[in-house]
Amino acid sequence: xxxxxxxxxxxxxxxxxxxxxxxxxxxxxxxxxxxxxxxxxxxxxxxxxxxxxxxxxxxxxxxxxxxxxxxxxxxxxxxxxxxxxxxxxxxxxxxxxxxxxxxxxxxxxxxxxxx
Amino acid sequence: xxxxxxxxxxxxxxxxxxxxxxxxxxxxxxxxxxxxxxxxxxxxxxxxxxxxxxxxxxxxxxxxxxxxxxxxxxxxxxxxxxxxxxxxxxxxxxxxxxxxxxxxxxxxxxx
Numbered sequence: 026x027x028x029x030x031x032x033x034x035x036x037x038x039x040x041x042x043x044x045x046x047x048x049x050x051x052x053x054x055x056x057x058x059x060x061x062x063x064x065x066x067x068x069x070x071x072x073x074x075x076x077x078x079x080x081x082x083x084x085x086x087x088x089x090x091x092x093x094x095x096x097x098x099x100x101x102x103x104x105x106x107x108x109x110x111x112x113x114x115x116x117x118x119x120x121x122x123x124x125x126x127x128x129x130x131x132x133x134x135x136x137x138x139x140x
Numbered sequence: 141x142x143x144x145x146x147x148x149x150x151x152x153x154x155x156x157x158x159x160x161x162x163x164x165x166x167x168x169x170x171x172x173x174x175x176x177x178x179x180x181x182x183x184x185x186x187x188x189x190x191x192x193x194x195x196x197x198x199x200x201x202x203x204x205x206x207x208x209x210x211x212x213x214x215x216x217x218x219x220x221x222x223x224x225x226x227x228x229x230x231x232x233x234x235x236x237x238x239x240x241x242x243x244x245x246x247x248x249x250x251x
Contacts, residue, residue, distance in 0.1 A: 029183075058238060068184070070238035081238060115183050117239075125172055125233035126191075131183035 026051060029132035031116050037138045043104040046135045050097050050118030056080075057099040058129060059091060062113040071114075074099055075122055103137075111139045144228045149246045152222075158215040160245050162228030165209040172231045173204060174239070175213045177224040177247075184227065184241075187213065218249045 030049040038044050050057050059071040070083040074093035091101040097118070103110055113136050117129040145163040152158040164173065174189040188195055188202045190211075195202045201214040215222055227244040231237065 060239075067243065068239075068241035070240075073238060083238065117183075125231060126189075128174070128186045128189060129239060130186055131176075133181075133183045 029116055029118050029130055031114075031132040031135050033135060034133070035136045035138075037140065038106050039140050040106055040108060042106050043102065044106060044137060045100055045102050046114055046116075046137075048099045048101075048116030048118075048132060050099070050116075051130055054118035054120055054130075055097050056119045056122055056127075057093055057097065058117045058119075059099070059101050060115040060117065060131075061085075062115060062134070063111075068115070071101065073122075080122065106139045108139050110137065112137060144230055144242055146226070146228055146242065146245045148243065149248070151248050151250055152215075152218045154220060154249050154251050155217055158218040158222065158247060158249070160213040160215075160226050160228075160247065161210065162213070163210045164228070164230050167208050167230050168232070169208075170233045172233070173202065173208075173211050174229045174231055175200070175202065176227045176229065176239075176241075177222075178227070178244075179221075179224040185224075187226075189231075218247075220249050220251060223247060223249045 032047045056075045058073040062068045073081040077093045088104045093099045113134040115134045117131040119127045121127040175187040176184040178184045190202045204211045225244040
């Protein structure tokens with residue numbers, strides 16, 4: 026069974042631009058979550074989607090947004106990029122809503138560098 | 141969410157068992173204990189999880205104390221590829237709470 030696939034693997038953008046990252050969950054998984062990882066802040070939760078609806082959101086500005094499609098694939102968008110947005114962006118999927126007895130399985134992330 | 145405490149680093153000789161402790165003294169009765177690991181430049185990898193009973197899979201064993209205030213992840217025969225940061229996380233049963241990663245334990249497997 027294929028794991029969580031994230032594209033692109035690496036991305037370089039300049040300040041002020043916007044970026045879209047893509048995530049394909051494990052087949053059959055309906056919940057997709059996004060996390061940001063930086064050396065200073067560690068892993069931080071961005072948002073969770075289930076059945077095309079955002080179910081939970083972390084403490085990030087409105088420049089960070091996402092969506093989920095009917096096939097459970099998800100995208101996240103960051104507008105007006107800032108230097109501090111440089112990070113590893115991780116997508117994770119699970120069979121059911123993220124919690125309890127349903128493990129999250131992570132992709133290998135998209136490394137975003139903002140210059 | 142219950143907070144977890146892990147040692148910042150540990151060493152283990154290759155081929156020996158690696159025992160990684162985690163303290164979660166404020167865990168609630170219906171919260172799960174999860175373990176993940178992250179190898180440099182990769183996403184976190186799910187290892188194992190449990191509620192009350194000890195669990196074993198092809199990667200590791202999870203031992204949860206009877207009072208559930210602590211647990212130990214056991215890698216039975218550590219290899220160099222097990223060098224990673226290991227995270228112990230407590231999760232409530234409801235499906236609306238994200239994973240909260242602490243600083244984890246950096247395990248170094250030494251040849």
